[in-house]
Amino acid sequence: MEENSTGKRRWHRFEEWDARPLRLDSFADENPEDGFAVFHSPYDPSPSLRLAPDGSVLEMDGRLAADFDILDAFIAHHHIDPAVAAEAMAMDSAQVARMLVDINVPRARLEHLARGMTPAKLTDVLGHLNALETTFAYSKMRQRHSPGNQAHVTNAKDDPLQLAADAAIAVALDFDEIETTMRVAGNAWANALACTVGAAAGRGSTLFQCSIEEAEELKIGLAGLATYAETVSVYGTERSFVDGDDTPWSKAFLTAAYASRGIKARCTSGASSELLMGFHEKRSVLYLEARCLCLQRAMGVQGTQNGGIDGAPLTASMPAGVHELLAENLLAVWLGLECASGNDTRISESEIRVGAKITPYLLAGSDLITSGFGSIKAYDNSFNPSLFNSEELEDYLVLQRDFQVDGGLVPIMEDDALQLRRQAVDALSDVLEELGLAQADQAMKESVVHASGSNETETFSPATTLAISSSIAARGLTALDIVRALAKRGHERLAENVLVMLRQRVSGDYLQTSAVIRDGKVVSAVNEPNDYTGPGTGYRMSPEKWNRIKSIRGTINREHVLKAEGRHEAPTGTPTLYGIGRAENGRDPHEVVIGISPAFGERLHQTTAGHAVTDVLDALYSGILSGGGLPRVVRIMHTADTSFLGLTAARLSGSGYGIGIQAKGTAIIHQRDRLPHLNLELFSNAPLVTIEHYRRMGQNAARMTWGEVPEPVIVTNDGQALSARFHTKVALLYAIETEMTVPGAEPVDQYFATPERNA
């Protein structure tokens, strides 16, 4: 659009900005009245705490005990530790903030102090940290030694075969937890069974959750078909809590109920959920979350899933919103909770904002960096698209490699992935058949094994899936039935992997804070606590882990480059190029010398644009002829640098004009009296140069010998990141060139003839 609404002509740059994905995001003004304030609202209470001699709380954060709402009451009774409160509340908030980033103050000391602090006090402390300090403090305070990650495994059809295949892939990618949910609630049991079988493929053993209504989730857990739950939602205001149909006591009861069934539980909270629920009490987002988190510690839950979650996009729309999400994660770990640090909801349409959002977490590490990485395609994610989905999975793997950090995932190779998917699908279809639940034919299995997402599958009908699920529930099938079916059909390894998880249920080890199961063993904040106290301490990747993280797909090295070049070794019938003797200074006033590099047509046979070097040489040659010049080809051995190739050629040339060219295609026109790096024309972006460009360069050089000033040949670049695409190859190619240089070697005249000219 040329004109805006006022009829004024616009600067086109703004129109371009309007068209970027970023502009689809919404951005909110700060406004505490409407609950849009992240770190501080004028309506937040000032920190205060008054205790009776018996330790009971008389007043907290400006409110008398008689006026406590349900959150205040629970926090005052169960969170506030009277033995610590006086000391903790008296401390200067800025000083506590400094302690959070001080490597000399142990984590345990800070966790101790947090037990004596009210939500307003904790909020006040966090307000003193900038984003970098918050990130650093998170790294110091997080609970488990090593980071981890969680995957969403769902699909739009609730297809059990695809769930099994995708669960197997999630495990192969090293996710510590798998969470599934359904489009149709009745499919819960089929989902749980499929993921249990799939997750047992390959190395097996990962925590698994089937997210559904609590009663059903408890039943599924009891049947051994789920090991954790994170749907224990809490809210920061009383009215939101009540509208969420719960109270702190009902949630505390539920938390104990999960543990009584051997299920690891974590709460869900997070910024802005109160705004979405309509009851924010004009308090800041962080203060409300501080109430949620104190409540969670008080309830005795081992951990939390916070950092926005469903409210993340809303929080990210506010100034400093993304910083606040980090701060609330920090508060969770400061309170000694496991933290599944959000990064699940897609907060933006901008890939740059998405990448930036995840970066602090990659740097700091987190018990579970995302509380749901879409290991499946965005459209298959039944929780809504995650911050990262399978589409961007390789980007994430490369970010780990870029920063040398463990983001909880490792690359998988294509053949291994395919084999695993087949194993999982075969195993599930055998289990379904063995248990008399359904029959999957070969075509269905094949379509699922190869499908990227459910749009591509030919699988069970929705009615069949629902029937499978109802039947599992009605017959009271358990994980033991799966174990038997797997073993009976020859999948002993998978049966054993399912069994490993069942044994873990009995010992209850994974109920402890930040527990995950790796290679059949529990790793938690109890047996492997975060012990960061500065450089050289805390989690460092093992060389083996780093090797796996480094091994992304499609890396290249010298052998690959040379092998690729070998394909273009001059076949018969292509131009002839060989040395015929030492090159002398030319005499013809219209001579143009083409100085070729040491490897040109020797060890390297194609330019980065993919042209055969002899075709390029022929184009330069015929261009010079067409411009009225006399071409001569000389191989220069003492240098591989374009400028010096060009200058050497120019000095040999009778006209004083010469062209230098490297095997990778970088070419230059030089003149004998000029400084080395002050050339006449340069093709620096070799990948974009066409044969016609080279021909015109040759022609221009020839016209210069006639005293003309021809129009320079412009190679247009439409903004590609050419360095990212080519520099690895360029550096390797150039190393081959420089390796072939011989200091002091004299240039050698070349016989060069195309088949046509030979004829």
Added chain:
Amino acid sequence: MNQPQNHADIYPLSEKAPELVRTTTGLPLKDFTLEAVLEGKVGAADLAITPEILRLQAGIARASGRDKLAENFERAAELVAVPQDLLLSTYELLRPGRASSPTVLRERAQALRKEFGAERIATLIEEAADVYDRRGLFSKRF
């Protein structure tokens, strides 16, 4: 079961003190094998955690400085024997507006205390009864 002296030394139970781990039917962890499952010696009851294990885990949590988590495990230990229906109906009763008066909650607390020795759970429910009363959470919501 004797409580070990130092809880910090027995975690993870499955690796450091497997002899302390038994299923509800008394099956030791070392006998929880694929063969046993195939021979039908392991049943659905063996998938449940026991109160003893939850109390051990409570001790472990307390030894690692997590007293609130320990209290949760102790409450959980009291709920192991509570049947699923009663468990769910108690949860339901604790939701806002489900009980019509504090008495209903106190009666449930007393029943759990009496029948299952669920002292901690009962205390939690009684605490809820007091606060719900003061905050008007006994009013009907639907």
